[in-house]
Amino acid sequence: MGVNFVISRPKTENIMMTNRTFTMIKPDAVANGHIGAILDMINAAGFRIVAMKLTQLSRHDAGQFYAVHSERPFFGELVEYMTSGPIVAAILEKDNAVADFRTLIGATNPAEAAEGTIRKRFATSIAANAVHGSDSDENAALEGAFHFSGREQFNY
Ligand code: IDP
Numbered sequence: 001m002g003v004n005f006v007i008s009r010p011k012t013e014n015i016m017m018t019n020r021t022f023t024m025i026k027p028d029a030v031a032n033g034h035i036g037a038i039l040d041m042i043n044a045a046g047f048r049i050v051a052m053k054l055t056q057l058s059r060h061d062a063g064q065f066y067a068v069h070s071e072r073p074f075f076g077e078l079v080e081y082m083t084s085g086p087i088v089a090a091i092l093e094k095d096n097a098v099a100d101f102r103t104l105i106g107a108t109n110p111a112e113a114a115e116g117t118i119r120k121r122f123a124t125s126i127a128a129n130a131v132h133g134s135d136s137d138e139n140a141a142l143e144g145a146f147h148f149s150g151r152e153q154f155n156y
């Protein structure tokens, strides 16, 4: 009566999880050779990497990803910058992931970022601020799904 062929999938897509956030290591930090140091800080803070890739945003991608900022005066600069070179996109897992990751990265403006944060250490300006971190569980799910299929997200 036919064959039941079932692929075991690591995760169901589009389920909002409170223990996941989405990050990008931005073009300045990649170009300056800081991928390894930033991933070390992420691991040391207790986050597990459940999806990751080196990629580059097209202007269309960046416009979509940052659509919420399209009316802001810095939008053009932001799209230019975010498309200027490769980025590392990743989904991270930890209890309270969104809030804890925002604490780890520090304030948007590196001049205001706390000591010991990723932006304090690696950001070069308010635009080139080394890393992205989702601001809510809903956006974490949307941003993760923007970059990764369900099959690219792991549980381990
Ligand atoms: P966030 O990344 O800390 O959440 P947002 O306000 O969401 O900060 O802004 C998104 C990104 O836009 C920032 O990370 C930064 O790269 C860029 N950005 C924010 N404010 C400015 C600005 O005043 N000038 C230039 N770029 C900015």
Ligand code: MG
Residues within 6 Å of the ligand: 133, 135
């Ligand atoms: Mg934001």
